[in-house]
Amino acid sequence: MRKPYDLAPLGDLACFESAARNLSFKQAAQELNVTPAAVSHRIKALESELGQGLFTRQYRGVELTEAGALLFVALQRGFETISDAVVRIRARQDRAGVSLAATTAMSALWLTPRLAAFWKAHPGVAISQIIQDDGTGHGVDLSIHYGDPAREADETRVLFHDRILALGSPEFAAAQGIRDVQDLARAPLIHTQSGTNPYTEWPDWFAAMGIEAPQGPGFYLNSYLISLNAAEDHIGAVLGWEGLLGGSLTSGRLVQLVPDAMASPSPFYLRIHNRASANARLFADWLAAPEA
Template sequence: MRKPYDLPSLGDLACFESAARNLSFKQASAEMNVTPAAVSHRIKALEQDLGQPLFTRQYRGVELTEAGALLFVSLQRGFEGISDSVARIRNRRDRTAVSIAATTAMSGLWLTPRLAAFWKAHPGVAISQVIEDSGRVTGVDLSIHYGDPDREDDETRLLFRDRILALGSMQFAETHRIAKVADLSEVPLIRIHSGANEWTGWHEWFASLGRPGPTGPEFALNNYLIGLKAAEDGIGAVLGWEGLLHGYLESHRLVQLVPEAMESPYPFYLRIHAGASANARLFADWLAEQEG
């Protein structure tokens, strides 16, 4: 009987995907819980099946050939789709519940403080939060992002667009005698980089005010909340969204260092993933009505 799909061994494909993602047979063996020899054997079998090499073996590791890169991209897309479907099936045990993914910062600063009000209005809807800072979001009904919603294939809801301020501790402002934008050019600045969100950075902030980029030392972090804590401790200045950090400003944990501000180039928005439940849409509409 003819097979419906012209595929090599699925085990060989899974082994290849791991080796290609890690560019290492050794790491793939640890991930697959098999020996490096077993990984090498499976990949050789796959290469024989396809009739061409998938890796270029080198002294310090391996590199993908053109055929290997083509196969890897296809497998990655397929596995991501399968992973997403599996996660959705697992989460369908209770379709009254709503799952929403957000970064640590967005969850702590904006989403969680609003949940009590939602539950008061809709006590029968359970909310499950997934904290995801890597940028890879699967298996949820909703997710919160900072960026351009027009790039999304899924349905979206705008949450808020904010002004971006230069913030720091009172001690930091006094120590560096900061009163105007030029005073920020050479002081230590905290830079946030994250896979989840393309945060607006200092160079964009200075450019929006018609100023050259900063030349002072940078303190780079991949977690926004830790960046805020570093700013509180006087390590450097940090960029902050006015509405998002209302509590910090009100309590003077951080202060606005200069009067100038940048209008945020992007909004925070909600992505409604395919297959979202009626309760998920109810929650999405409610969140979109909240003030930033």
């Protein structure tokens, strides 16, 4: 029976491609985890199969002959095509599952408590949470962000858009004697500066209250979860989204320090990436529904 492709042994071709790309039998041997003698043996077998030399051997290395260069270009194109196909196939290996990226704080405070309810309704769908505090949302079906959804080229769903409160521990509120916004402006404040997520900060909040800037001491942290922990440890006041921190408010670990609140200038939203599967869209619709 005639072969569909007129090819030399694939192992010899793969060995040649590595040696040609590195212009070194020794480096090819290291890459393929074999000995240089094994590489040389395969190259000689391939040259014998083709009836002509593929390398010019020199004292300090090797160079491709004209035939070798022709074969190398053809193999590179073929291997690149195969590699692209393998990557796409691997990316689809678990399309029943859903991958979702979120910051540490969003995952811990808002997302994880909702997963039990989703799994109860859809037990066959696995959710993989990927922590990405840089806000990139790379390589996933879905990702959660804070900001303007209109900036995204992908489809989005608004998750919540609520009030930003000034929060602190009950002990902190009592010790500082905070009665109004003016008192709060003189109290110690915790600032979260992640460098990647454009969270609303204290100057914006006080500006919305008609106050130019806080005058009290500041504590600067680069993690919102650590900022919340610091507030619960009575170190200072922290800004909190009402929809994000319902558990902390209900438990009494944090309390609203003043009745004033700022409408959040941006929502938390869900980005649906191009690679999103049908199950990912199912989860996106469920997560953005008012009762989720």
